[in-house]
Amino acid sequence: MRKMLAAVSRVLAGAAQKPASRVLVASRNFANDATFEIKKCDLHRLEEGPPVTTVLTREDGLKYYRMMQTVRRMELKADQLYKQKIIRGFCHLCDGQEACCVGLEAGINPTDHLITAYRAHGFTFTRGLSVREILAELTGRRGGCAKGKGGSMHMYAKNFYGGNGIVGAQGQIFEAYNMAALWKLPCIFICENNRYGMGTSVERAAASTDYYKRGDFIPGLRVDGMDILCVREATRFAAAYCRSGKGPILMELQTYRYHGHSMSDPGVSYRTREEIQEVRSKSDPIMLLKDRMVNSNLASVEELKEIDVEVRKEIEDAAQFATADPEPPLEELGYHIYSSDPPFEVRGANQWIKFKSVS
Amino acid sequence: MAAVSGLVRRPLQQVSGLLRRRFHRTAPTALQMTVRDAINQGMDEELERDEKVFLLGEEVAQYDGAYKVSRGLWKKYGDKRIIDTPISEMGFAGIAVGAAMAGLRPICEFMTFNFSMQAIDQVINSAAKTYYMSGGLQPVPIVFRGPNGASAGVAAQHSQCFAAWYGHCPGLKVVSPWNSEDAKGLIKSAIRDNNPVVVLENELMYGVPFEFPAEAQSKDFLVPIGKAKVERQGTHITVVSHSRPVGHCLEAATVLSKEGIECEVINMRTIRPMDIDTIEASVMKTNHLITVEGGWPQFGVGAEICARIMEGPAFNFLDAPAVRVTGADVPMPYAKILEDNSVPQVKDIIFAIKKTLNI
Numbered sequence: 001m002r003k004m005l006a007a008v009s010r011v012l013a014g015a016a017q018k019p020a021s022r023v024l025v026a027s028r029n030f031a032n033d034a035t036f037e038i039k040k041c042d043l044h045r046l047e048e049g050p051p052v053t054t055v056l057t058r059e060d061g062l063k064y065y066r067m068m069q070t071v072r073r074m075e076l077k078a079d080q081l082y083k084q085k086i087i088r089g090f091c092h093l094c095d096g097q098e099a100c101c102v103g104l105e106a107g108i109n110p111t112d113h114l115i116t117a118y119r120a121h122g123f124t125f126t127r128g129l130s131v132r133e134i135l136a137e138l139t140g141r142r143g144g145c146a147k148g149k150g151g152s153m154h155m156y157a158k159n160f161y162g163g164n165g166i167v168g169a170q171g172q173i174f175e176a177y178n179m180a181a182l183w184k185l186p187c188i189f190i191c192e193n194n195r196y197g198m199g200t201s202v203e204r205a206a207a208s209t210d211y212y213k214r215g216d217f218i219p220g221l222r223v224d225g226m227d228i229l230c231v232r233e234a235t236r237f238a239a240a241y242c243r244s245g246k247g248p249i250l251m252e253l254q255t256y257r258y259h260g261h262s263m264s265d266p267g268v269s270y271r272t273r274e275e276i277q278e279v280r281s282k283s284d285p286i287m288l289l290k291d292r293m294v295n296s297n298l299a300s301v302e303e304l305k306e307i308d309v310e311v312r313k314e315i316e317d318a319a320q321f322a323t324a325d326p327e328p329p330l331e332e333l334g335y336h337i338y339s340s341d342p343p344f345e346v347r348g349a350n351q352w353i354k355f356k357s358v359s
Numbered sequence: 360m361a362a363v364s365g366l367v368r369r370p371l372q373q374v375s376g377l378l379r380r381r382f383h384r385t386a387p388t389a390l391q392m393t394v395r396d397a398i399n400q401g402m403d404e405e406l407e408r409d410e411k412v413f414l415l416g417e418e419v420a421q422y423d424g425a426y427k428v429s430r431g432l433w434k435k436y437g438d439k440r441i442i443d444t445p446i447s448e449m450g451f452a453g454i455a456v457g458a459a460m461a462g463l464r465p466i467c468e469f470m471t472f473n474f475s476m477q478a479i480d481q482v483i484n485s486a487a488k489t490y491y492m493s494g495g496l497q498p499v500p501i502v503f504r505g506p507n508g509a510s511a512g513v514a515a516q517h518s519q520c521f522a523a524w525y526g527h528c529p530g531l532k533v534v535s536p537w538n539s540e541d542a543k544g545l546i547k548s549a550i551r552d553n554n555p556v557v558v559l560e561n562e563l564m565y566g567v568p569f570e571f572p573a574e575a576q577s578k579d580f581l582v583p584i585g586k587a588k589v590e591r592q593g594t595h596i597t598v599v600s601h602s603r604p605v606g607h608c609l610e611a612a613t614v615l616s617k618e619g620i621e622c623e624v625i626n627m628r629t630i631r632p633m634d635i636d637t638i639e640a641s642v643m644k645t646n647h648l649i650t651v652e653g654g655w656p657q658f659g660v661g662a663e664i665c666a667r668i669m670e671g672p673a674f675n676f677l678d679a680p681a682v683r684v685t686g687a688d689v690p691m692p693y694a695k696i697l698e699d700n701s702v703p704q705v706k707d708i709i710f711a712i713k714k715t716l717n718i
Contacts (some may be wrong), residue, residue, distance in 0.1 A: 008447075037552075087513030088511060088695065089510075089511065089512025089513045089693065090512075090513055090514075090517070098495045105673065124690075137693075140512075140693050140694035140695055142694075144694075146693075148692070148694035148697070149692040149693055149697065150514060150515070150516040150693055151696060153517075154514055154515065155706070164516070164519055165473075165477075165514070165515075166473065166474060166477065166516055167446055167518035168446045168447060168448045168474055168477045170445065170503060171447065171449050181438030192457070195438070197423070197445070198417065198418055198422070198425075199418050200417070200418065200424040200443055200445070204443060205445040205446070205447065242546065245387040269422065289443070327694050327695065327697070328694050328696070329699060330696060330697070332701060333687065333689060333692065333697050333700055333701065334687075334688075334689055337689060337690075339639060346686075346687065346688050347656050348687045348707075349685060349687060349700070349701075349702070349703045349707035350682065350683070350684045350685075350707050350711045350714075351682065351705075351713075352710070353687075353709060353716065355687070355689075
């Protein structure tokens with residue numbers, strides 16, 4: 001602290017000879033890192049849990065901030081494009097849940113494998129795809145990550161298995177728990193508990209809402225899913241647990257979605273606007289990170305605002321691309337039915353309409 | 360349109376009374392009814408008529424139905440008759456089948472029939488086959504209903520047509536309404552039937568209004584299962600279809616009528632047991648046949664019709680091979696241009712008709 005003060009005073013003294021205030025900001029010294037207290041996780045069948053403090057470097061902080069802001073702005077842009085009918089079909093947005101996808105990615109390696117359900121745009125980004133490819137997939141263009149053939153719920157990347165449209169897997173998940181535990185598979189089961197299954201609150205759908213305990217013989221953690229550092233630490237802990245050969249583990253991330261279930265759900269018939277507003281003002285993940293970083297001198301308000309401006313531009317450019325890019329060519333309607341097969345013919349709406357199918 | 364839907368919300372006697380006063384007619388004239396409201400009315404009447412009838416499914420109660428088909432029913436009949444389930448198709452379909460075996464008359468809603476695949480063992484092995492396996496001891500008076508087939512932009516996992524899959528199974532009855540009259544009459548017949556009936560609705564048809572004839576307004580109006588309807592008389596070619604494509608066939612018929620080609624359009628209404636007699640009688644009159652469906656070509660409804668025609672008297676009356684118009688043989692793509700070309704369009708129907716007639 002003393003060193004920092006000394007450095008700051010030297011800078012200020014130096015700045016006295018340079019009138020431009022910009023120079024002052026640019027040469028301001030930020031802390032390299034800061035230590036933060038994070039909420040203790042609830043534990044199930046675990047003696048110890050993730051640490052209750054964590055060190056955040058300036059570099060990581062800026063990276064997480066930028067990523068979360070990108071996901072946020074990307075989802076809001078998708079909302080806009082959907083209302084303009086440029087995006088069609090189903091569109092499930094994850095704004096409010098940014099700390100989950102960004103925090104998760106911060107705790108694992110790019111070589112780990114991830115799969116999720118339909119609220120997948122955030123994960124598609126954190127797993128490495130660009131906003132351009134994601135938005136162009138939402139608008140159904142050839143530059144989309146699935147060449148326009150998948151849409152919102154069917155985006156894939158390296159070590160990311162989508163984007164899946166069908167859930168309803170209560171029975172299946174218990175089957176998966178059993179086999180994972182039986183064979184000690186290194187698998188983290190994650191529940192992003194945003195309190196509602198479409199229009200039904202968890203209390204009306206679950207006999208036990210302690211999802212982190214429902215792996216029964218599988219240990220579990222309940223994590224503050226609005227705090228990216230909490231998610232990161234819990235993920236690191238869970239990943240280490242799995243990698244040590246102990247078998248599967250469960251993570252319940254308590255989070256919240258600002259939008260309704262999908263763009264066809266206004267999201268206010270089963271919850272109050274006050275509830276949404278309260279989460280936004282008290283627990284917004286981006287706001288929480290920003291406050292922490294500014295208050296511990298990891299970054300300045302202006303610097304973060306600059307990132308906001310850059311992110312906004314990136315999203316605008318991506319949206320431009322996604323709107324202007326042409327649709328996939330009709331000739332490719334039949335492509336990619338089988339993998340590694342020689343080309344064959346695909347029947348269209350009648351026997352005279354034929355499409356070529358290429359792997 | 361707003362005025363029309365305003366009319367629908369009034370009690371029917373009032374409306375017909377109004378029309379009576381205005382037009383000085385003694386008999387009530389047809390009013391406009393959307394398919395959604397027709398299904399709602401049909402279920403409402405059957406719930407009122409028989410207290411053993413109940414509806415269960417995701418979001419059917421407090422949310423008024425994912426597509427608002429069950430709007431107002433929970434308010435009217437309460438928790439015991441209109442039941443919100445957790446997202447567990449296999450689970451709640453099993454519960455519904457058990458209830459039917461014990462003597463209740465459940466309507467089990469699948470939010471779309473794509474989700475019924477999660478529960479297909481219950482539909483086939485627990486419902487369809489049981490009366491047979493028990494040697495006639497155990498009936499299963501259950502209705503499985505929900506939207507089937509392509510919608511708009513909902514991509515591969517949400518666009519499959521299940522007419523062929525369910526139509527394949529002995530023990531099941533499978534119906535596929537097109538207009539409001541079909542929708543109300545068939546759901547009522549399905550509920551009163553003591554066998555498992557699959558009702559394949561269509562999401563794009565829910566909001567479409569049709570003229571609702573006087574007899575359909577009765578609480579005892581039933582459309583018999585297993586009987587097709589000739590929607591349009593013609594002499595040159597028989598066009599057989601079910602669900603939304605029936606509308607496309609009628610459009611094609613209107614276009615072709617200007618060229619002197621008169622199509623006989625048959626609305627199957629029931630997939631299983633198929634009314635092959637009506638189709639045969641028509642083919643023996645017109646000597647030409649095309650089938651039109653939204654599902655995939657291989658092993659589809661059209662394939663079955665063609666096979667049966669060959670086995671019966673109508674074969675000798677054919678002047679040309681029968682032709683099928685179907686969905687394209689690909690998983691449903693998301694991009695609009697690809698999706699449009701993956702479903703049978705009016706132009707494809709016209710083309711097939713002209714080819715068959717050698718024009």
